Amino acid sequence: MSQSIKEVQEEIIEEFGILDGDMEMTNFYVMELGQKLPEFNEENKTEENIVKGCQSKVWLTAELNGDRINYQADSNTAITKGLVSLLVRIFSGQKADDIIESELFFPQKIGMERFIGTQRSNGFGAMIKQMKLYALAYKSKIEL
Amino acid sequence: MADVSNINGINVEAIRTQFPVLDQMVNGKPLAYFDNAATNQKPTSVIKALEQYYEGYNANIHRGIHTLAEKATKAFEDTRTTLGKFINAAEPEEIIFTKGTTESINLVAATFGRKFISNGDEIIISGLEHHSNIVPWQLVAEENGAKIRVIDVLDNGTLDIRQFKSLLSSKTKLVAVNHASNSLGTINPIDEIIALAHEVGAKVLIDGAQATAHLDIDVQALDCDFYALSAHKCYGPTGTGALYGKRELLEAMPPYQGGGEMIKDVSFEKTTYNDIPYKFEAGTPNIGDVIAFKSALDFITEVGKSNIAAHENDLLQYAREKALQIPGLRIIGDSDNKLSVLSFIVEGIHPFDIGQMLDASGIAVRTGHHCTQPLMERFKIEGTVRASFAVYNTKVEIDRMIESLHRIVKFLK
Ligand SMILES: Cc1ncc(COP(=O)(O)O)c(C=O)c1O
Numbered sequence: 001m002s003q004s005i006k007e008v009q010e011e012i013i014e015e016f017g018i019l020d021g022d023m024e025m026t027n028f029y030v031m032e033l034g035q036k037l038p039e040f041n042e043e044n045k046t047e048e049n050i051v052k053g054c055q056s057k058v059w060l061t062a063e064l065n066g067d068r069i070n071y072q073a074d075s076n077t078a079i080t081k082g083l084v085s086l087l088v089r090i091f092s093g094q095k096a097d098d099i100i101e102s103e104l105f106f107p108q109k110i111g112m113e114r115f116i117g118t119q120r121s122n123g124f125g126a127m128i129k130q131m132k133l134y135a136l137a138y139k140s141k142i143e144l
Numbered sequence: 145m146a147d148v149s150n151i152n153g154i155n156v157e158a159i160r161t162q163f164p165v166l167d168q169m170v171n172g173k174p175l176a177y178f179d180n181a182a183t184n185q186k187p188t189s190v191i192k193a194l195e196q197y198y199e200g201y202n203a204n205i206h207r208g209i210h211t212l213a214e215k216a217t218k219a220f221e222d223t224r225t226t227l228g229k230f231i232n233a234a235e236p237e238e239i240i241f242t243k244g245t246t247e248s249i250n251l252v253a254a255t256f257g258r259k260f261i262s263n264g265d266e267i268i269i270s271g272l273e274h275h276s277n278i279v280p281w282q283l284v285a286e287e288n289g290a291k292i293r294v295i296d297v298l299d300n301g302t303l304d305i306r307q308f309k310s311l312l313s314s315k316t317k318l319v320a321v322n323h324a325s326n327s328l329g330t331i332n333p334i335d336e337i338i339a340l341a342h343e344v345g346a347k348v349l350i351d352g353a354q355a356t357a358h359l360d361i362d363v364q365a366l367d368c369d370f371y372a373l374s375a376h377k378c379y380g381p382t383g384t385g386a387l388y389g390k391r392e393l394l395e396a397m398p399p400y401q402g403g404g405e406m407i408k409d410v411s412f413e414k415t416t417y418n419d420i421p422y423k424f425e426a427g428t429p430n431i432g433d434v435i436a437f438k439s440a441l442d443f444i445t446e447v448g449k450s451n452i453a454a455h456e457n458d459l460l461q462y463a464r465e466k467a468l469q470i471p472g473l474r475i476i477g478d479s480d481n482k483l484s485v486l487s488f489i490v491e492g493i494h495p496f497d498i499g500q501m502l503d504a505s506g507i508a509v510r511t512g513h514h515c516t517q518p519l520m521e522r523f524k525i526e527g528t529v530r531a532s533f534a535v536y537n538t539k540v541e542i543d544r545m546i547e548s549l550h551r552i553v554k555f556l557k
Contacts, residue, residue, distance in 0.1 A: 023171040023504035024548075028555055031497070056496055077494040078556060079501075 005098055008090045009106040016110040027079060034081030037088065040074035053126030056080040060127065062134035068093050069138055071131060084127055091131050096139035100132055153451040160536050162187040162443075173506030176541035181326050181354060181485055181532035182510055183376045187443050190380060193436035205431055206405060206422075220431055223438040224421070230441050231352075231371060232362040233388050240394070240424045241434050244385030245353040246276040248372035249320070251387055251424060252349055253280035255397040256318070256370075260347075263289035265317040268346075270295035270303055271522055272325040272332070275515045277351045281320060295321070297522050301328040301477025309340060316346040323355035327514040327530065328477025329460075329485025331359065338368050347393065353377055357444060357534075358453055358483050363388050380440030381433035387424075394420045401426040452535045456484035459533040459542060466546045470553055476528050484533040487514075490549075493556050495529045498549070502529075505548045507541075 003011070019025045044061050051058040056077040063070050071088045075081040086106075091099050107113070107124065160166055163185045168175050177185060197219070203212035205220050221236070228236040242248045257280075261267065267281045271294055285292050293311045296304040303321070319341040324331045338348045349370040352361065357378040363371050370393070374385035389397075399406055399417055403426035408416040417423045444452065463486050467473055472491035489495060499511035512527040513520045520527055531545060 021172075024501065024551075027501050027504045031556065056494070077496045079497050 002093065005090055005094055005102045009104065009109075012086060012090070012106050013109045021111065030082030030086075031078040032082070033085045033089075034075070034078055034083075037073065037081065037085045040072055044072070045074070051123070051126050051130045054080065054123035056123070058084055058123070058127060060084070060130055060134075062131070062138070064138050064141070065093075067095055067142065069096060069099060069135055071134070073127075080123070083124060087127055087131060091135075096135040096142065099135035100139065104128060154447055154455055154535065156455070156536060156538055159447065162189070163536050164188060164191075166536060170506040170508070171504050173544075176507045176537070176544055178531040178533060178537065178541070178545065179508045179510045180534040180537075181329075181377070181483075181514075181530065183382065184357065184379055184534045185536070186381065186440070187379055189439040189443055190436045193439040194381065194432055197432045197435050202432070204428055216431060216435070219435045219438070220429070223434050223441075226438045226441050227386055230361070230445070231356075231373075231388060232364050234364055235391065237420050238388055238391055238394065240387045240389065240421045241429050242372075242385050242387055243383060243430070244374035244376065245274075245351060245372045246374075248370075248385060248387035249277055249349065249351065250280045251400045252370050252372075252389070253284050255400050255424075256347070256393065257281070257284035258288070259396075259398055261288060261290050261317045264315065265290045266293050266311075266313070266315045267291070268293045268295060268308070268311050268316055268319045268321075268341075270308075270321045270332070271297040272301075272303065272328070272330060272519055273320075273322060273516065274326055274351065274353065275517070276353075277320055277322060277349075278518070281318075290317070291315075294518075297519065300479050301325070301330045302479045302481075303330075303332055303337075305333065305336065305340075308337065312340060312344045312346070314344055316341065316344050318347050318349060320349040320351065322351040322353070323359065323361075324483045325477065325516075325519075326354045326485075327516040327519055327528065328479070328487050329354075329482040329532070330477055330479045331355070331481045331483060334368070335366055338366055342367065354483060354485075358449070358456065360449055369393055375433065375437040375440060378437075378440050379443055380437040384430045384433040384437055391420065394424070399426070400424050403427045405429075447535060455535060456533050456537075459537055459539065460484040460486060462539050463531065463533070463542045463546070466542065467549070470546070470549050471557065472553065473549070476523055476525065485530060486532070487528040487530045489525055489528050490553060493553065495527045497556070498529045498552060501552045502545060502548055505544065507545050507548060509545075 045059050049059045049061055051060050056075055058075045061072045070092045073084040073088050165185050201212045201215040203216040205217040224236045224239045228239050267290055269281055281292055295308045298304050321332055323334055334350055341348045347369040350368045352371050352373045356373040369390050371388040376382040406418050406423050406426040408418050474489055476487045495511040499509055502509050510530045
């Protein structure tokens, strides 16, 4: 196992490449990815777990598994759920330091802003930030 | 396209050529623009009018004596006259240019509201209102202790007139309702509402943002006291609109903003105000857009409002029938008397996803609460998908939307 953050991103870019920029297909594909996310614990759909700055509701939680972090996410809209699933796939199972220091180049490469618009782009940024904040929190916990 | 030509006295193909923006691909598909209730597109005549003004006679109005200033002033005042006729105001001076509906309502709230509404008085609005016709009244109420009462909305999206009657009393100073709802399309019985309000001595403000381009408006026959509208929802430019007010009311109201143009004489001891409409038009107005607004009104008049209404209604009925065949689709606001607005939800699918998917197919709709959060709460929904049609839309475009909706529903259910 254990692909690096960079490798997972490259894999995603390749997958989206097959869709050849067809917006409808891309959206369907994104929603399909969202449907494959593991079920989110309903009890965790609390106000605290909502990512602030997203237009749709996005819930995000994280847990530590050894020195690796696992993320869980859900959203009330299918497309956003698909988008957050990409981040979950990239960051889950990675080390806190790698997450914090990672550079995400895949959104630009798959033309993210073209199919989510600026408002959702902002929300996407908020999700990334929240995931990095979790990593930061766990990092200080590990180091204690 | 046999279905679009010369139906209801209009030639949609010919009309479409007057709207350059329609001729483009969005996400690889031809644009179908169904967000007309938010703002509709502009015909070439409007775009040309703007160009001609800035290229030919840009000047500040009312003050200069040079030729360009004269020309600009005349064109500006021509729009006032044309708009006055368009809504059948008794005289052009009853038309005040503003930034649009929102500013028109705020103007009345800040002037009429401050002077004629006080502690213990009541303002009646409806559950169908846009935030623009809610918040200005809340500000008045907060300041002077007046109370806001709300007309209930029935399940089909119409107003509960019986309950409205029970709200009316000698305490009612103002009734502020929309002519037609932006979220649902419901056309309200404003003639009845105005007459009932007048019986208790209340004044009536009509928010005509949605209605102006679609319905015949005769402010004298309606006997409304104020009528607010936006140019950009009438095929005109953004950034301008108007407030109609009855002369005696406008004269009795204090000015809105202080500045140039709105004064007769200024001294540090005492300033006397200009006559209406200038009393309410402080500062350099949005000259170019006001001038171009006339071309938009001319466009509507030339095509014919009743022709436009018939075509739009045809589109609505067509879309409604097809939409109802989509599994799980529910129309929100299904009054018999509606503008061409199709607001709907699909069970189990978030409106955002539908809007996003339609956009992927080049189809522009609006999703969300449409600035009517209390109304969404009334229906216990977060928002709707809203397709609103204009003179240039076609059944072929509607077919594309319906096909796309079928694909989405099939995928997500
Ligand atoms: C019913 C209604 N009222 C008021 C407004 C506000 O108009 P504007 O933003 O042009 O001032 C709108 C615009 O969406 C509207 O639909």
